[in-house]
Amino acid sequence: MSSRLCVLGSLNMDLVVTTPRFPLPGETVLGGSFHRSPGGKGANQAVAAARLGAEVAMIGCLGRDDHGAELRRVLATEGIDHQAVSESASPTGVALIQVQTSGENQIVVAPGANADLSPARLENHHSALQQADLLLMQMEVPAATVWRAAELACDAGTLVVLNAAPAQSLPAEAPDLLDALLVNQAEAATLSDLPLETPPEDLLRALLAQGFAEVILTAGKAGAWAGRKSESGLQILFQKAFPVVAVDSVGAGDAFAGAWSMARAEGRSQQECLQRGAVAGALATTARGAIPAMPSRAAWKDAKFP
Numbered sequence: 204m205s206s207r208l209c210v211l212g213s214l215n216m217d218l219v220v221t222t223p224r225f226p227l228p229g230e231t232v233l234g235g236s237f238h239r240s241p242g243g244k245g246a247n248q249a250v251a252a253a254r255l256g257a258e259v260a261m262i263g264c265l266g267r268d269d270h271g272a273e274l275r276r277v278l279a280t281e282g283i284d285h286q287a288v289s290e291s292a293s294p295t296g297v298a299l300i301q302v303q304t305s306g307e308n309q310i311v312v313a314p315g316a317n318a319d320l321s322p323a324r325l326e327n328h329h330s331a332l333q334q335a336d337l338l339l340m341q342m343e344v345p346a347a348t349v350w351r352a353a354e355l356a357c358d359a360g361t362l363v364v365l366n367a368a369p370a371q372s373l374p375a376e377a378p379d380l381l382d383a384l385l386v387n388q389a390e391a392a393t394l395s396d397l398p399l400e401t402p403p404e405d406l407l408r409a410l411l412a413q414g415f416a417e418v419i420l421t422a423g424k425a426g427a428w429a430g431r432k433s434e435s436g437l438q439i440l441f442q443k444a445f446p447v448v449a450v451d452s453v454g455a456g457d458a459f460a461g462a463w464s465m466a467r468a469e470g471r472s473q474q475e476c477l478q479r480g481a482v483a484g485a486l487a488t489t490a491r492g493a494i495p496a497m498p499s500r501a502a503w504k505d506a507k508f509p
């Protein structure tokens with residue numbers, strides 16, 4: 204069973220520093236180690252799916268700089284079709300990441316060339332959208348481009364999945380354009396206009412009430428939920444998180460998204476999609492960085508979880 208994914212999204216260079224704790228406003232904290240690694244939610248999710256065996260094409264935008272050249276080499280090395288990754292005069296996007304010793308992280312992104320991925324740049328890349336089984340997108344590129352790509356994919360009969368990260372207002376037609384909405388607990392709270400402490404199942408129900416056909420909600424160690432409307436009513440499934448010794452949560456959500464989307468494109472059951480996403484997300488926390496931490500197919504098969 205194989206799948207073809209098109210991933211439209213961001214490509215960034217991640218600049219990561221470890222810290223015993225996050226600084227308060229106006230405070231300076233002496234951190235620990237520093238490293239840089241290729242990332243960006245789009246690139247992370249593309250690599251996650253490719254390493255697990257999907258055929259992946261990437262649509263994005265890079266600067267004409269060293270960071271851009273390095274990211275393009277990464278895509279080529281991972282076997283990802285990057286013909287639809289264009290270049291602009293803006294610098295390649297950069298993510299400034301703080302990682303606590305506990306594994307939690309905070310991220311600020313300077314979009315750079317990602318902001319130049321305009322709807323016009325899609326015109327020469329219809330085939331990447333039309334030939335895919337599933338289009339996976341995020342919100343680190345211009346919203347107008349995301350929704351134009353969704354329209355083109357819908358017209359071609361391609362499944363459309365949006366990882367609504369970072370969370371922002373979605374257009375009224377979003378439920379009609381998306382086959383699935385993928386969010387974490389904070390994003391779900393923002394999109395449903397409910398408190399962050401709202402139970403995940405209630406957040407999921409609130410999003411389904413907005414008209415989305417399927418909603419996937421991840422909540423880190425608390426697990427993941429999937430909700431879908433059916434003729435028999437609302438169906439909600441739960442997948443527990445798998446126990447690991449986490450060293451860095453950067454990219455864990457992207458590993459989940461890539462693995463879940465690959466399974467969805469293969470036509471696997473909702474529970475199996477959740478399980479595959481949870482395994483990939485857990486494994487990604489056991490290594491540092493984003494793309495470097497995306498699990499291989501061999502690592503996924505060798506994972507021993509109860």
